[in-house]
Amino acid sequence: MVEPKTENRKPKIIFLGPPGSGKGTQGNRIAKEFNLDFISIGDILREEIKKESELGKKVRSYVESGALVPDELILELIRNRVDNVDNSEYEGFILDGFPRTVEQANGLKEITEIDKVIYLKCDTETIVKRLSARRICPKCARVYNLVTNLPQEDELCNDCGVKLEHRVDDCESVIRDRIKVYETHTLPLLDFYQSQLRVINADSDIEEVYCTAKNNCK
Ligand code: AP5
Numbered sequence: 001m002v003e004p005k006t007e008n009r010k011p012k013i014i015f016l017g018p019p020g021s022g023k024g025t026q027g028n029r030i031a032k033e034f035n036l037d038f039i040s041i042g043d044i045l046r047e048e049i050k051k052e053s054e055l056g057k058k059v060r061s062y063v064e065s066g067a068l069v070p071d072e073l074i075l076e077l078i079r080n081r082v083d084n085v086d087n088s089e090y091e092g093f094i095l096d097g098f099p100r101t102v103e104q105a106n107g108l109k110e111i112t113e114i115d116k117v118i119y120l121k122c123d124t125e126t127i128v129k130r131l132s133a134r135r136i137c138p139k140c141a142r143v144y145n146l147v148t149n150l151p152q153e154d155e156l157c158n159d160c161g162v163k164l165e166h167r168v169d170d171c172e173s174v175i176r177d178r179i180k181v182y183e184t185h186t187l188p189l190l191d192f193y194q195s196q197l198r199v200i201n202a203d204s205d206i207e208e209v210y211c212t213a214k215n216n217c218k
Contacts, residue, residue, distance in 0.1 A: 010085065011036065011092035012112060013217055014099070016189060017120030019178045020127040020134070021202045024143055026120070026213045027096045034217065037085050040096040043141055044077060045069065064168050066178035068100060068185060075107040082111055094217075100186045105193070117193040118213055120202035124179055131175045135164035149206060 013036070015023040024040060031038035045063050048056035055073070062069045078098055085093045099105040108114065133146040137157035144151050144164055151157060155164045169178065190197060198216040202209050 014117045020131040021120035021122035023096045027094045031094045035091045037090040037093040041098045066174045071103045117196045122202040
């Protein structure tokens with residue numbers, strides 16, 4: 001059921017944008033700053049795959065090939081997590097990578113009301129370059145980039161000292177497939193969320209995008 005809008009309602013924000021637009025980089029940082037729960041469906045799915053859980057086995061081939069995981073599995077995952085935020089210490093939440101289809105957006109509408117949708121608009125060739133150079137810490141999931149966001153020591157996590165990894169879906173052919181999937185299934189959400197939409201130029205450097213996105217989350 002959609003909850004009524006009240007003065008004290010916790011802020012509920014979606015970060016929407018193509019793969020590599022910076023949803024994780026910016027969403028994570030802004031969530032920490034405003035004490036928001038950062039809910040990344042991609043991170044949750046990769047964790048399940050790593051654990052080889054039943055869910056992980058079901059979703060592995062979708063995630064590795066850049067296809068969308070079926071809506072019903074994703075909606076089941078999101079429901080508990082979102083429901084729990086109102087009873088948590090968090091001031092609200094940021095959703096990263098959800099919803100990605102109109103069906104998911106309709107499902108979310110049944111669960112809760114969204115205040116803002118931060119759309120990180122980014123050029124396709126920028127995305128391909130960024131994702132080809134992305135590296136991730138397998139221990140703490142901190143995200144680096146070998147061109148724009150280097151670790152202090154060669155391919156080691158600044159926090160954990162662990163060797164950084166390249167995501168299997170970050171090879172050029174899969175990146176281009178993910179962009180096509182985004183254009184077909186996720187772009188229609190710009191119309192769906194027209195009244196809550198804040199458009200950010202995500203081609204600029206990380207600090208500039210951060211400042212604009214943060215101001216739009218207030
Ligand atoms: P997910 O993990 O969500 O992948 P994605 O949407 O493709 O997004 P990315 O994580 O690739 O990019 P990002 O925008 O977070 O960019 P980042 O900040 O890392 O999903 C993976 C898979 O899970 C999907 O393909 C699907 O199979 C499944 N899935 C997930 N959600 C689903 C759903 N709702 N329904 C169905 N299936 C679902 O930045 C990228 C790189 O660029 C980094 O190296 C970073 O350092 C660098 N960078 C960031 N910003 C800048 C900047 N401004 N300038 C320079 N470099 C920058």
